[in-house]
Amino acid sequence: xxxxxxxxxxxxxxxxxxxxxxxxxxxxxxxxxxxxxxxxxxxxxxxxxxxxxxxxxxxxxxxxxxxxxxxxxxxxxxxxxxxxxxxxxxxxxxxxxxxxxxxxxxxxxxxxxxxxxxxxxxxxxxxxxxxxxxxxxxxxxxxxxxxxxxxxxxxxxxxxxxxxxxxxxxxxxxxxxxxxxxxxxxxxxxxxxxxxxxxxxxxxxxxxxxxxxxxxxxxxxxxxxxxxxxxxxxxxxxxxxxxxxxxxxxxxxxxxxxxxxxxxxxxxxxxxxxxxxxxxxxxxxxxxxxxxxxxxxxxxxxxxxxxxxxxxxxxxxxxxxxxxxxxxxxxxxxxxxxxxxxxxxxxxxxxxxxxxxxxxxxxxxxxxxxxxxxxxxxxxxxxxxxxxxxxxxxxxxxxxxxxxxxxxxxxxxxxxxxxxxxxxxxxxxxxxxxxxxxxxxxxxxxxxxxxxxxxxxxxxxxxxxxxxx
Amino acid sequence: xxxxxxxxxxxxxxxxxxxxxxxxxxxxxxxxxxxxxxxxxxxxxxxxxxxxxxxxxxxxxxxxxxxxxxxxxxxxxxxxxxxxxxxxxxxxxxxxxxxxxxxxxxxxxxxxxxxxxxxxxxxxxxxxxxxxxxxxxxxxxxxxxxxxxxxxxxxxxxxxxxxxxxxxxxxxxxxxxxxxxxxxxxxxxxxxxxxxxxxxxxxxxxxxxxxxxxxxxxxxxxxxxxxxxxxxxxxxxxxxxx
Numbered sequence: 001x002x003x004x005x006x007x008x009x010x011x012x013x014x015x016x017x018x019x020x021x022x023x024x025x026x027x028x029x030x031x032x033x034x035x036x037x038x039x040x041x042x043x044x045x046x047x048x049x050x051x052x053x054x055x056x057x058x059x060x061x062x063x064x065x066x067x068x069x070x071x072x073x074x075x076x077x078x079x080x081x082x083x084x085x086x087x088x089x090x091x092x093x094x095x096x097x098x099x100x101x102x103x104x105x106x107x108x109x110x111x112x113x114x115x116x117x118x119x120x121x122x123x124x125x126x127x128x129x130x131x132x133x134x135x136x137x138x139x140x141x142x143x144x145x146x147x148x149x150x151x152x153x154x155x156x157x158x159x160x161x162x163x164x165x166x167x168x169x170x171x172x173x174x175x176x177x178x179x180x181x182x183x184x185x186x187x188x189x190x191x192x193x194x195x196x197x198x199x200x201x202x203x204x205x206x207x208x209x210x211x212x213x214x215x216x217x218x219x220x221x222x223x224x225x226x227x228x229x230x231x232x233x234x235x236x237x238x239x240x241x242x243x244x245x246x247x248x249x250x251x252x253x254x255x256x257x258x259x260x261x262x263x264x265x266x267x268x269x270x271x272x273x274x275x276x277x278x279x280x281x282x283x284x285x286x287x288x289x290x291x292x293x294x295x296x297x298x299x300x301x302x303x304x305x306x307x308x309x310x311x312x313x314x315x316x317x318x319x320x321x322x323x324x325x326x327x328x329x330x331x332x333x334x335x336x337x338x339x340x341x342x343x344x345x346x347x348x349x350x351x352x353x354x355x356x357x358x359x360x361x362x363x364x365x366x367x368x369x370x371x372x373x374x375x376x377x378x379x380x381x382x383x384x385x386x387x388x389x390x391x392x393x394x395x396x397x398x399x400x401x402x403x404x405x406x407x408x409x410x411x412x413x414x415x416x417x418x419x420x421x422x423x424x425x426x427x428x429x430x431x432x433x434x435x436x437x438x439x440x441x442x443x444x445x446x447x448x449x450x451x452x453x454x455x456x457x458x459x460x461x462x463x464x465x466x467x468x469x
Numbered sequence: 470x471x472x473x474x475x476x477x478x479x480x481x482x483x484x485x486x487x488x489x490x491x492x493x494x495x496x497x498x499x500x501x502x503x504x505x506x507x508x509x510x511x512x513x514x515x516x517x518x519x520x521x522x523x524x525x526x527x528x529x530x531x532x533x534x535x536x537x538x539x540x541x542x543x544x545x546x547x548x549x550x551x552x553x554x555x556x557x558x559x560x561x562x563x564x565x566x567x568x569x570x571x572x573x574x575x576x577x578x579x580x581x582x583x584x585x586x587x588x589x590x591x592x593x594x595x596x597x598x599x600x601x602x603x604x605x606x607x608x609x610x611x612x613x614x615x616x617x618x619x620x621x622x623x624x625x626x627x628x629x630x631x632x633x634x635x636x637x638x639x640x641x642x643x644x645x646x647x648x649x650x651x652x653x654x655x656x657x658x659x660x661x662x663x664x665x666x667x668x669x670x671x672x673x674x675x676x677x678x679x680x681x682x683x684x685x686x687x688x689x690x691x692x693x694x695x696x697x698x699x700x701x702x703x704x705x706x707x708x709x710x711x
Contacts, residue, residue, distance in 0.1 A: 414530055451651055462485055463485035
């Protein structure tokens with residue numbers, strides 16, 4: 001899908017929250033799931049005495065990579081080719097999708113199995129391949145559920161977090177004519193059997209990369225279900241679909257990131273499967289693909305690299321900021337209307353999917369800072385959000401009423417006399433609306449406040465009127 | 470030791486009793502107090518909404534108002550964080566103002582932080598006879614504060630301290646956020662109110678004026694008589710029971 005040629009309407013996050021907040025069962029399920037991950041992360045990070053050092057080390061390594069990305073990418077491409085792989089470069093989402101399609105066409109591929117990759121969501125790879133007539137099967141259980149349902153992910157790590165086990169059992173029962181109980185083990189067993197056939201019949205496997213080591217050309221992929229390993233080893237052709245920011249300098253840097261990733265993502269000390277893939281199957285080896293293709297995708301990353309938002313390229317897609325965010329936990333991922341939800345998504349979506357379309361997302365935060373505290377890569381998300389808001393205001397994109405109000409407000413705040421008068425006027429203005437010191441209905445544009453809470457009347461006598469030397 | 474009081478506009482206009490409690494405690498500890506009368510607001514509403522030209526003009530005044538101060542102490546972590554975190558960002562392209570804002574940042578403290586870090590007060594002999602819970606306000610995070618206030622609450626004489634579930638989850642105030650995303654903000658405020666009510670506490674300590682307005686507004690709407698109190702008012706002896 002090419003967003004430039006098909007302008008999409010602006011996403012109104014505020015309106016979307018009103019819709020989501022009505023769905024109380026979603027809120028409860030979501031809150032429970034995210035609390036489990038968030039509590040797990042806190043407990044494991046607290047139990048790791050070197051966690052602060054690790055975060056700092058990880059930040060330094062990634063910053064070095066980003067500072068010298070050209071050099072590291074060249075080194076990585078070299079190493080992949082030395083190991084027998086083929087490297088392809090994609091500037092745009094469309095280029096990346098077209099590369100996969102052409103590799104598949106040339107090899108007469110019909111069936112493709114796919115492990116979970118966020119960048120393929122970003123480029124809308126599935127739709128592109130399906131348009132070309134390929135059969136694409138998601139093999140991560142969450143993604144598989146969503147594919148069956150025709151739904152979209154709502155979380156970076158647990159894409160189907162918004163669906164309850166009852167809903168999933170119903171979905172499978174009606175889609176496949178079975179009668180599964182709403183038991184995770186039963187649902188998984190069923191999906192596993194179906195997916196096993198898909199793996200066996202696939203002509204191509206597509207995986208993402210969590211990290212990629214420049215010195216060895218090794219692609220590192222972590223999963224909990226083992227589907228990634230099957231995608232990478234069973235079909236004769238493997239395509240690694242990855243953003244250019246996934247590079248780490250040396251394979252020996254990997255433990256720093258592995259320690260942080262699983263803990264931050266799901267509160268696990270380590271994911272169940274960690275695959276290190278260096279080149280295709282070599283002579284004498286019993287498994288692995290005959291061909292390994294690595295597609296290095298820019299899709300706006302080099303623009304971000306040269307902007308004030310460079311630190312967002314440190315993101316390892318752990319989802320810790322989603323799990324800890326009071327906003328995300330209450331409204332869920334679909335409320336953000338974009339591929340990347342939550343706090344990091346509120347920065348990434350304007351950057352990668354259109355500033356104007358997602359201009360409400362930088363305001364989807366109370367700036368409480370929980371995301372920054374949780375981020376293993378020390379990305380200062382509140383800082384990025386306020387910077388985006390400032391750019392909007394600078395370009396005159398904020399509401400005319402806000403602009404005018406802020407000008408008047410600044411005028412008053414620069415003059416102690418006007419400030420004092422304003423404070424008194426506020427009290428006089430609110431007095432007739434109040435009862436026992438509280439206002440239960442404020443006029444527009446402040447009426448939103450009093451929908452669900454009261455507003456206090458200013459004090460009779462201010463501090464400056466009461467303070468004695 | 471001389472402290473310049475940065476009362477903040479919200480405490481000045483809505484909760485002067487918090488400022489007065491702070492005055493009484495600091496005086497008790499022999500601190501000389503100055504209240505620069507030119508002070509208004511730190512500029513956070515403009516900063517958070519992205520209106521940085523307006524924020525800059527108000528922040529520049531703050532630099533003048535607190536020029537030459539020894540310590541600047543406020544009852545709000547949010548407003549202190551504005552000075553420490555945002556001022557240097559606002560003046561990043563102006564060397565002279567940047568230097569002044571960094572100097573102001575280095576001598577600015579939130580009240581509880583000042584008690585601990587500068588006056589070395591980490592426990593109290595103040596009383597509170599009743600069931601009390603505590604909400605951790607978000608901007609303490611930005612200042613690197615963790616359990617300083619909660620430790621003081623726990624050390625109150627006569628108190629029955631009941632921990633709040635999700636105490637460090639935002640109450641949804643967020644300044645302009647409460648007006649721009651009112652449904653979401655109101656939802657979070659009510660969630661916080663529910664958790665507070667669940668504890669069975671008669672009062673909750675909340676150490677930031679914006680959060681006090683938000684949480685007390687949600688409790689008021691529910692008609693629940695749980696009191697929302699800034700810790701300074703208990704430490705000063707003004708409030709000793711719910």
